[in-house]
Amino acid sequence: MTRDSLSLPLPDVAAGPHLGHPIPLDWVGMQGIALPLWIEEGGQVQQVHACADVQVDLPDPHIKGIHMSRLYLLLDAFAAAQPLDAAVLAAVLRRMVDSHADCGSTQARLALAFPVLRRQPALLTAGLSGWKSYPVRLQASCSPQGFALSLTVEIGYSSTCPCSAALARQLLADAFAAQFGSASVDAAAARDWLQEHASLATPHSQRSTATVTVPLTQQAQLDLFPLIDLVEAALATPLQTAVKRADEQAFARLNGANLMYVEDAARRVQAALPHHAQARVTVRHMESLHPHDAVAQAGQLA
Numbered sequence: 433m434t435r436d437s438l439s440l441p442l443p444d445v446a447a448g449p450h451l452g453h454p455i456p457l458d459w460v461g462m463q464g465i466a467l468p469l470w471i472e473e474g475g476q477v478q479q480v481h482a483c484a485d486v487q488v489d490l491p492d493p494h495i496k497g498i499h500m501s502r503l504y505l506l507l508d509a510f511a512a513a514q515p516l517d518a519a520v521l522a523a524v525l526r527r528m529v530d531s532h533a534d535c536g537s538t539q540a541r542l543a544l545a546f547p548v549l550r551r552q553p554a555l556l557t558a559g560l561s562g563w564k565s566y567p568v569r570l571q572a573s574c575s576p577q578g579f580a581l582s583l584t585v586e587i588g589y590s591s592t593c594p595c596s597a598a599l600a601r602q603l604l605a606d607a608f609a610a611q612f613g614s615a616s617v618d619a620a621a622a623r624d625w626l627q628e629h630a631s632l633a634t635p636h637s638q639r640s641t642a643t644v645t646v647p648l649t650q651q652a653q654l655d656l657f658p659l660i661d662l663v664e665a666a667l668a669t670p671l672q673t674a675v676k677r678a679d680e681q682a683f684a685r686l687n688g689a690n691l692m693y694v695e696d697a698a699r700r701v702q703a704a705l706p707h708h709a710q711a712r713v714t715v716r717h718m719e720s721l722h723p724h725d726a727v728a729q730a731g732q733l734a
Contacts, residue, residue: 454493459541461487462500465507469546472515473657482511482546488528492536502531507542516544518572518581518652525574541573548585548656552673555682562673564588566660584645585656587663588671590637590683591717594691597635607632637687638720640694642667642701645712666704667697698728 465484470477486503510524521542528540547565554560569584611625642663648654664670668690672683692700697715705711710731717726 452496456493457490459487460490460498461485461503465504467507467511467544469511469544470515471548471654471656473548473654474550477515478549480546480548482544484545485543486528487541488532488535488537489539490535490537495535498532498535498537503528506531516570517654518648518650521570521572521581522574522579522650525572525579529574539573539575541571543572544568544570550657550660552670554675554679555672555686556678557676560674560676560679564671564673566656568656570654579650581648581650581652582645583648583654583656583659584643585659586641586643587660587667589640589642589664589667589697590669590671590687591640591694591697592635592637592669592687592691593721594693594696596721597688597691600633600635603633604630635691636720638718639671640697640715640717642697643714643716644701644705646705647710662704663701666700667692694726694728698730702730 463485465486467482467484469480469482471480484507486507488498488503490498506524506527510520513520525540525542528542529537532540546568548568549563549565551561552564554562567586570581571584572579572581607629608622608625611629612622644659644663646659669683669686672679675683694715694717697717698713701713701715702711705713712729712731714727714729719725
């Protein structure tokens, strides 16, 4: 290849005649674009590695295809701008629509998936903490009807089955009665027996997830951490990171004080979101008793 050959015009097949079926398309674009983004939460800015899906509509059946490179470059410039918020998303979507005026496009949509990291202190041990990752998904769209945005975050917690706990307590009570009968029991002897036999039967518990989706306005901040705080406070058994024995014991106490079926968990989270009337909550208990999961859902986005 010579320098002169580099100056020759390159073939543009996309600009050629449309010889296929003249049919309008709802969405055309790209999926799985790697993208570094900046988000601001808790007064700190952190960079996240996002995966982006972006599309525009192609309503003119006589247009062969869209300009994917235009979408990619707009997305790249958007990622290098200020920390992510609803207004930034709305602006880049409008530019995407404008960039495809020659295709007749009137709509654009963008989905961003990324983990946000947050440092969590241990329940009791001072100075002990670790990182937790919360999967986040933003889905934004722009059309003649306006701008729409929803935020989804997945939050892990522990759930202990109330039925299993009751059955375990019954077995323990029966074993205690068999050991001591109707005789008066010395407190120290009872304590020693419980110390050795209280785990004769244990209730089943499992790692669980609450997935919360809330709509946001164009003026809204993401406010991920406040939303996470509401959900974790409602469930009361958030997953832990670094722990010592005292923290593990405190976690066991929280589980014992917050026995919940999947229905209980969904209702707890939904009740904790009074400022998000259109919130959708999906909880999943990854059963340790069964090879299948228990799920419940509350709410429905408009």
